[in-house]
Amino acid sequence: MSSAPKAFVIHLERAAGRRASVEALARALPIESEILPAVDGLALSAEAVGAAYAGARYAPRYPFALTRSEIGAFLSHRAAWRRIVDDGLDFAFVFEDDASLDPQRFTALLAALAAERGRWRYVLLPAAGLEPAGVTLARRGDVALLRPSSPPLRAIGQAVAREAAERLLALTAPFDRPVDTFLQMNWVTGVTLLAAAPTPIRDVSRETGGTTVQRKRLGLIDRLRHEAMRPxxxxxxxxxxxxxLAAGADTKP
Structure with a gap:
């Protein structure tokens, strides 16, 4: 197993407007990095979709059908987790291609994660402005690793340990909901979801062409159903x- 961390930047190749930002992110990283081609959900065959995605696998049931883009996004994250396992990495960072990096904050985070390696298996790196509230479990310098009091969204950046990657892969073949939504499910994964603060990540999706995980425009009835079911x-x-959290079900490092 390699103790040196690596970074994977997931990039959808047809999202050409993001290529310059992705290359800038890779250059800003002080560790080895690799641009990992994203799975294009729109190009998947019906057979590939059927093999990857099965509705209502876990409770509570996710109330919406996944789009092809959401399926591709989940498969892209699974590909990154698979590389962590197959490459024998102790841990790695996984970034989506709408992330921009503060190098100074990332260097401080990297040092904190290495020093506290026994305390975590998965750390969310939220986009600036989306940092969750929670209980601080460890602190190194200015960097805190906290356990969110509510499940956070957006897997724009992650630090994933090999043992977490193995478990997440096993539990998502197939998957039944979007990747960030699945990661909230600590009662299923058994993986402690921590978050880093301050975050080294900024979301630049608006500056690079908007989200690539889009839902088609809904009709009135479908829109009302979404608005009713989501809360x-x-x-x-x-x-x-x-x-x-109260039962301590996800507190094992």
Whole structure:
């Protein structure tokens, strides 16, 4: 197993407007990095979609069908997790291609993660402005590793240990919801979801052409259904997440 961390930057090759930003991110990283081609969900065959995606695998049931783009995004993250395992990395960083990096903050984070390696298996690097509130479990210098009190969204940046990658791969073949939504499910994964603060990540999606994970425009009935079901689903997830925290179900490093 390699103790030197590596970074994978997931990039959808047809999103040409993001290429310069992706290359800038790779150059800013003080560790080995690799641009990992994203899975283009729009190019997947029906057979590939059927093999990867199965609705209603875990409770609570995700109330919306995944789009091809969401399926491709999840497969892209699985490809990064697979590389962590296959390359024998102790841990690696995984970035989406709408991330921009503060090198100074990242260097401080890297030192903190290495020093506290026994305390974590998965650390979310949220986009600036989306840092969650939570309980600080470890602090090194200005960097805190905290356990969010509510499940955060957006897997724009992650630090993933090999043992977490193995477990996430095993639990998502197939998957039944978007990748960031699945990562919230500590009662299923058994993986402690920590977050880093301050974050070294800024979301530059608006500057580089907008999101590549888009839903088609919904009709009135479908839009009303989404608006009604989304808060119900989030409340179900929050209740399970906090029960798992209270029970200590996800506190094992």
């Amino acid at each position: 119900v689903y989030r409340a179900q997830v929050l209740a399970r997440y906090r029960r798992a």
